[in-house]
Amino acid sequence: MNIAALPFDTDETLAGLRRWIECESPTFDTPAVNRMMDLAADDLAGAGAAVRRIPGPMGLGDCLLADFPHPRRGEPGILMMSHLDTVHPVGTLDALPFRREGEICYGPGILDMKGGAFAGLRAIVELARAGIATPLPVSVLLTSDEEIGSPGTRDLIMENAGRHRYVLVPEPGRPGNGVVTGRYAIARYDLLAEGKPSHAGSRLKEGRSAIGLMARQILAIEPMSDDDCTFSVGVIEGGRWVNCVSTTCRAEALSMAKRQADLDRGVERMLALSGPRPDGTRFTVTRGVTRPVWEPDGGTMRLYEVAQEVARDLGFTIGHGSAGGGSDANFTGAAGIPSLDGLGLLGAGYHTLEEHIEVASLAQRGRLMAGLLAWLDA
Numbered sequence: 001m002n003i004a005a006l007p008f009d010t011d012e013t014l015a016g017l018r019r020w021i022e023c024e025s026p027t028f029d030t031p032a033v034n035r036m037m038d039l040a041a042d043d044l045a046g047a048g049a050a051v052r053r054i055p056g057p058m059g060l061g062d063c064l065l066a067d068f069p070h071p072r073r074g075e076p077g078i079l080m081m082s083h084l085d086t087v088h089p090v091g092t093l094d095a096l097p098f099r100r101e102g103e104i105c106y107g108p109g110i111l112d113m114k115g116g117a118f119a120g121l122r123a124i125v126e127l128a129r130a131g132i133a134t135p136l137p138v139s140v141l142l143t144s145d146e147e148i149g150s151p152g153t154r155d156l157i158m159e160n161a162g163r164h165r166y167v168l169v170p171e172p173g174r175p176g177n178g179v180v181t182g183r184y185a186i187a188r189y190d191l192l193a194e195g196k197p198s199h200a201g202s203r204l205k206e207g208r209s210a211i212g213l214m215a216r217q218i219l220a221i222e223p224m225s226d227d228d229c230t231f232s233v234g235v236i237e238g239g240r241w242v243n244c245v246s247t248t249c250r251a252e253a254l255s256m257a258k259r260q261a262d263l264d265r266g267v268e269r270m271l272a273l274s275g276p277r278p279d280g281t282r283f284t285v286t287r288g289v290t291r292p293v294w295e296p297d298g299g300t301m302r303l304y305e306v307a308q309e310v311a312r313d314l315g316f317t318i319g320h321g322s323a324g325g326g327s328d329a330n331f332t333g334a335a336g337i338p339s340l341d342g343l344g345l346l347g348a349g350y351h352t353l354e355e356h357i358e359v360a361s362l363a364q365r366g367r368l369m370a371g372l373l374a375w376l377d378a
Contacts, residue, residue, distance in 0.1 A: 003371040004314050006126040008363035014105065016043070017118045017362075020084075021098045021107035025061070027085040027147045033061025036084050040064060040117075040142055047125050049140065057152020061085065061144035065160065068124060070137035077137035078376060079164040080124075080369075081157065081328055082117035082171075083146030087351050096353045104347075106356045115357050116170030116344020116365070117142065123370035132370075135377035136165065143328065149188055149289030150328055161332040161339075166303060166376055169329045170344035173365065174321060179307060180342030181300050182322030183330045184256050185263035185293035189270055191251040193217065193238070194282040198245045207245025208281045211238040214249040217273065217283055221253060229257040229266035252288075256324055260293040291330035296322070299338030303376075307340060310371030316364065343369055 025036035037053070041064055044051045049066035056062040067073055086109035088096070098107040124138060141160050143153045150157065161167050174180060193214040198207030214236065224231045231253060238249025255270065257263035267287060274285045296304075304320050311318045329341040345365055347357035 003310065003367050003374060006130055006367055006370055008122065008126060008366045010359060010362060013119070013122055013362050013366070014100065014359070016122070017110070017115060018098050020114045020118055021110050022093060024088065024090045024093060024108060025085055026087065026089050027060065027145055029090055030056070030059065030061050032090055033085055033144050037062050037064055037142065037144070040084060043121060044140065047121060048128065054156065056144050060152055063144055063153060063156060064140070064142040066140040068138045070134065073137045075137060076163060076165045077139065078134070078166045078168060078373060079139050079141060079161055080120050080168045080170070081141045081161070081332075082113055082120065082169070083143045083328065084114060084117065085144050085147050086112070086114070087147050092353070096355065100359065103359050104356050105359050108355060111172050111345060111347040111355050111357050112350035113171050113344050115362070116172065119345060119362055119366040120168070120170045120343070120369050123366045123373060126366070127370050127374060132374050134373045138373055139164065146328055149186070149291065149326065150331070151289045154331055157328050157331055158335065161335070161337050165338065165378065167329065167332045167337055167339040168343055168369065168372060169327055169339065169341040170365070170369065171327045171329075171341055172344050172350060173342050173346045173361070174319065174323060176319060177316065177346065178319040178321060178342065179304065179340055180323045180329070181296040181304050181320045181340065182333065183291070183294040183327060183341065184258050184322065184324045185260050186291040186326045186330070187255050187263055187267050188288035188290070189253040189255070190286040190288055191217065191233070191253055192284040192286070193249040195245065195247055196280055197247045200243045200245050204245065208279050210246040210249040210281065213277070213281050213283060214238060214251055218251070220273070221270070224269060228259070228262040229255055231255045231266065231270070258293070258322065263293065291326040292334040294330045294333035296333070297336060299336065300333060300340065303338045303340045306375055307368065307372055310368055310375060314364070314367055314371065340372070
């Protein structure tokens, strides 16, 4: 089989991808995510898949499970797993419109990870067009809450991944044309500061500001970062009237570590911040979603070796390594299911208004994924 000859027409691929990028889908906007799932479901069905829509976790968007025609459909095969939620609110297209500038293409969610998800679908389509059968059946799972740690879809992910031999995840590729064979451990936390209300104009000294307490705690939390474990606060909300000393203030924090033991120590440090204060205020840390550390095992490394062979056959080389930033491969890889992550597009600026892909990576990474689908067997 000649995977290098698969066309992956750039203009055709970008035209299809543009529809996905211009269908904005921030995690917490359920109608927007479901519009994206409608679009993806149509494309999957158009590619010949049997598509099942799965109601989303409470308050969040739906998910899709697609099975492609195969003589052994229903047997353990390959699961290609992506998320279609993004961190960009509806309206980001005004500041970050889909646009191509030479060999770079911009848009919200184009790198993380709609571009990779779309390239993965194109890989399946191009194999079918070329009449190249995959040794194993192929399924696609598209989820709706990865950007908040997959709190509602983890069971769905593990249920479906457990039915397959391999998991492929087209999250953004590593700089230098690499793939991901491991992920750092990540923990999220909900923070609550409770103060004492008073009138900010006439009784200011009688109050105890929850916002002030939260500010002091943030100044204590973020300097806890070191080479082994990092800490950051990314969400904060408190108060309602400026003439009232705030009663409550809420925030969300994140810690990340390369080793599980370091994350566990970080969790202990965070939870130890909870408790009452002498002035009658209280600070409470509640542990949220945790992604386990994923360290590459023999199954994952064998999967990477196949990817190396495919890349060499296509005329390039790929490296590998562990990466920060969570993905759903944290769950599957840590569970011992051979998983290869970072198969998606190359680019930079994800989660920012400079998010972009390298256009050439559409065909290169698409062919890499097509080769894996065509080469992997039992």
